[in-house]
Amino acid sequence: MTISHHVGGDLLLAYGAGTLDEATSILVATHLALCPPCRAELALAEVIGGVMMESATTGTAPAESLPDPAIVGAGHDGERHGPAAVLSAQPGSFVLPQPLRDYAGCDAAQLPWRTMGGGVRQVALKTRGSGATARLLSIGAGKRVPEHGHRGAELTLVLAGALYDRDTWYRRGDVDAADSSVVHRPAAGPERDCICLAVTDAPLKFPALIPRLLQPFFGI
Amino acid sequence: MGKSRNVIGFPYRRLDEAFGSDAPVPAAAAQGEPGTYVRxxxxxxxxxxxxxxxxxxxxxxxxxxxxxxxxxxxxxxxxxxxxxxxxxxxxxxxxxxxxxxxxxxxxxxxxxxxxxxxxxxxxxxxxIRRERRPEFDPQDPAFRPDPAPEGERALAAGQRAEAVRSALSALSDEQRDVLWLPFYEGETYAQIAIRLGLPLGTVKSRARLAFQRLRRSLAAQREGLK
Structure with missing residues (x-):
C-alpha cells in the first residue's frame, strides 16, 4: 500500500531544520514512519544542514571540553523497543506509529476518547511551544465532521479507515491539507471508524450555531 | 551571485566559496581558516x-x-x-x-x-527550545520499512555532500535564503516572512520550489555519473 498524499516539501525542510512547531512535527514524524520516499527527502534535507554547518564561519574553537567517554553511559538511544517487544508485536498491529504513541502514551484502542457529538470523538495531545495544536480524532463509520472553515492551516493525517474530503479519498499515511480558503465537511468511509491526527495552527470556524457554541469546550 | 546584497547578515561570500563560486575568493582560505573547502x-x-x-x-x-x-x-x-x-x-x-x-x-x-x-x-x-522532538523509530512494529534496494548505485557519503553543495550554489539568492534561514539561523517560516517582508504563503512556496530545484539538480548530476 503506497501513500499518495504526502507532507509538503516546506514541512519536510522545516522538520529537517528543526524549526517546525512541536504539534506539526508529530504529524510529519508520523507520516515519515509510514512513508519511505519522504524519509529519503528528509535525509536530503539533513545533508543540506550538514553542508551549511560545514561551510559556515566556524568562529572560535571551543575550549577543550571534550566529553569524557568514560562518563558517557551506554545509553539506549534509538532502542525504545527491546527485541522482545518487537517480536511479540505483529506487523501493523499498532494503529498509532511510534511518534504518536510517545505522545498518546498508548495505542488508539486504549485512549480516553471524549465524545464531541455526531459520532466524532477526540483526544487532545499535549505539546509545548506556541502555535499549532494536535488532536486525534475518531470519526464514526459513515459520519461527517461538522462543516468548518479555517483561520490558518489544517493538516489531517489518516491512521485508520478512510477519509473522504473534497472528492478525494485519504487512507493510512495520507495527508489532507486545507488552508484558510477551504470550507469543508470531511467524512469517514462506510466500512469502519476513521482515526486521524489533525493539526491546526488557528481555531476553526464553524458556520453552524451548535458546533460554534460547543467550540470552546472542545478547544478546537 | 548578489555578493553585494547582504540584507540579512547572511555570509554569502563564505557560502559562495564553499559552494564553489565561479570566481575564486581566496582571502579567507589564504588565512588558513578551516572548513572553507571540505572535500x-x-x-x-x-x-x-x-x-x-x-x-x-x-x-x-x-x-x-x-x-x-x-x-x-x-x-x-x-x-x-x-x-x-x-x-x-x-x-x-x-x-x-x-x-x-x-x-x-x-x-x-x-x-x-x-x-x-x-x-x-x-x-x-x-x-534551547525546551520542546520535545517527535521522531520515527525504525524498530517500531508500525514502521513501514524501506523497500529492498533496487541495485541503484547510491552516491557515497562524500559525493552526496559534494553534489548538494554544487546544487546549492546553483540556486538563486532568494531560494538560498529560505533554506539557509531555517537550517542555520533556526528561523521559522513566520519569522522569515517578517524578516523579508513577504506573505507567509510566499515563503513556504519558495521553500518548496528551492527544495524541488535542488532535487532536480541532484537527479541531473546522478544521470551525469551514469
Missing part, C-alpha cells in the same frame, strides 16, 4: 572515524571528530540564538550523543556532517 575525501575520513568510534570505542578517532566538528557545531548553536554558556552545554550534549549513538551510524546512508547536524539540531530543540 569528499575528508567526509570519507570522518565517516571512517565515526565507524572506529562505533566498532572499538576509539578515543583518538573521537578526538579527531571533536576537533573537526566542534567549532562548526558551536557556531551553529550560537547562530540559533543561544548564549555562549548554553551553547557549550548543548555542544557537550551533542558530542556525548555522538559517542553513544556512533553504533547507529551507517555510512552508506548518511554523511558524517549530516548525521552530526541532526544530533546537534535535536539537542538544540531539547535544551
Amino acid at each position: 569528499a575525501s575528508e567526509a570519507e575520513r570522518m565517516a571512517a572515524r565515526l565507524q572506529a568510534v562505533a566498532e572499538r570505542g576509539d578515543r583518538a578517532a573521537f578526538t579527531e571528530l571533536f576537533r573537526h566538528f566542534a567549532p562548526r557545531v558551536r557556531a551553529y548553536l550560537l547562530r540559533g540564538g543561544g548564549d555562549a554558556g548554553r551553547a557549550d552545554d548543548v555542544l557537550q550534549q551533542t558530542f556525548e550523543a555522538v559517542w553513544r549513538k556512533a553504533k547507529l551510524y551507517d555510512r552508506r546512508r548518511a554523511n558524517p556532517a549530516a548525521w552530526i547536524f541532526a544530533i546537534a539540531r535535536n539537542a538544540r530543540i531539547d535544551s
Whole structure:
C-alpha cells in the first residue's frame, strides 16, 4: 500500500531544520514512519544542514571540553523497543506509529476518547511551544465532521479507515491539507471508524450555531 | 551571485566559496581558516572515524571528530540564538550523543556532517527550545520499512555532500535564503516572512520550489555519473 498524499516539501525542510512547531512535527514524524520516499527527502534535507554547518564561519574553537567517554553511559538511544517487544508485536498491529504513541502514551484502542457529538470523538495531545495544536480524532463509520472553515492551516493525517474530503479519498499515511480558503465537511468511509491526527495552527470556524457554541469546550 | 546584497547578515561570500563560486575568493582560505573547502575525501575520513568510534570505542578517532566538528557545531548553536554558556552545554550534549549513538551510524546512508547536524539540531530543540522532538523509530512494529534496494548505485557519503553543495550554489539568492534561514539561523517560516517582508504563503512556496530545484539538480548530476 503506497501513500499518495504526502507532507509538503516546506514541512519536510522545516522538520529537517528543526524549526517546525512541536504539534506539526508529530504529524510529519508520523507520516515519515509510514512513508519511505519522504524519509529519503528528509535525509536530503539533513545533508543540506550538514553542508551549511560545514561551510559556515566556524568562529572560535571551543575550549577543550571534550566529553569524557568514560562518563558517557551506554545509553539506549534509538532502542525504545527491546527485541522482545518487537517480536511479540505483529506487523501493523499498532494503529498509532511510534511518534504518536510517545505522545498518546498508548495505542488508539486504549485512549480516553471524549465524545464531541455526531459520532466524532477526540483526544487532545499535549505539546509545548506556541502555535499549532494536535488532536486525534475518531470519526464514526459513515459520519461527517461538522462543516468548518479555517483561520490558518489544517493538516489531517489518516491512521485508520478512510477519509473522504473534497472528492478525494485519504487512507493510512495520507495527508489532507486545507488552508484558510477551504470550507469543508470531511467524512469517514462506510466500512469502519476513521482515526486521524489533525493539526491546526488557528481555531476553526464553524458556520453552524451548535458546533460554534460547543467550540470552546472542545478547544478546537 | 548578489555578493553585494547582504540584507540579512547572511555570509554569502563564505557560502559562495564553499559552494564553489565561479570566481575564486581566496582571502579567507589564504588565512588558513578551516572548513572553507571540505572535500569528499575528508567526509570519507570522518565517516571512517565515526565507524572506529562505533566498532572499538576509539578515543583518538573521537578526538579527531571533536576537533573537526566542534567549532562548526558551536557556531551553529550560537547562530540559533543561544548564549555562549548554553551553547557549550548543548555542544557537550551533542558530542556525548555522538559517542553513544556512533553504533547507529551507517555510512552508506548518511554523511558524517549530516548525521552530526541532526544530533546537534535535536539537542538544540531539547535544551534551547525546551520542546520535545517527535521522531520515527525504525524498530517500531508500525514502521513501514524501506523497500529492498533496487541495485541503484547510491552516491557515497562524500559525493552526496559534494553534489548538494554544487546544487546549492546553483540556486538563486532568494531560494538560498529560505533554506539557509531555517537550517542555520533556526528561523521559522513566520519569522522569515517578517524578516523579508513577504506573505507567509510566499515563503513556504519558495521553500518548496528551492527544495524541488535542488532535487532536480541532484537527479541531473546522478544521470551525469551514469
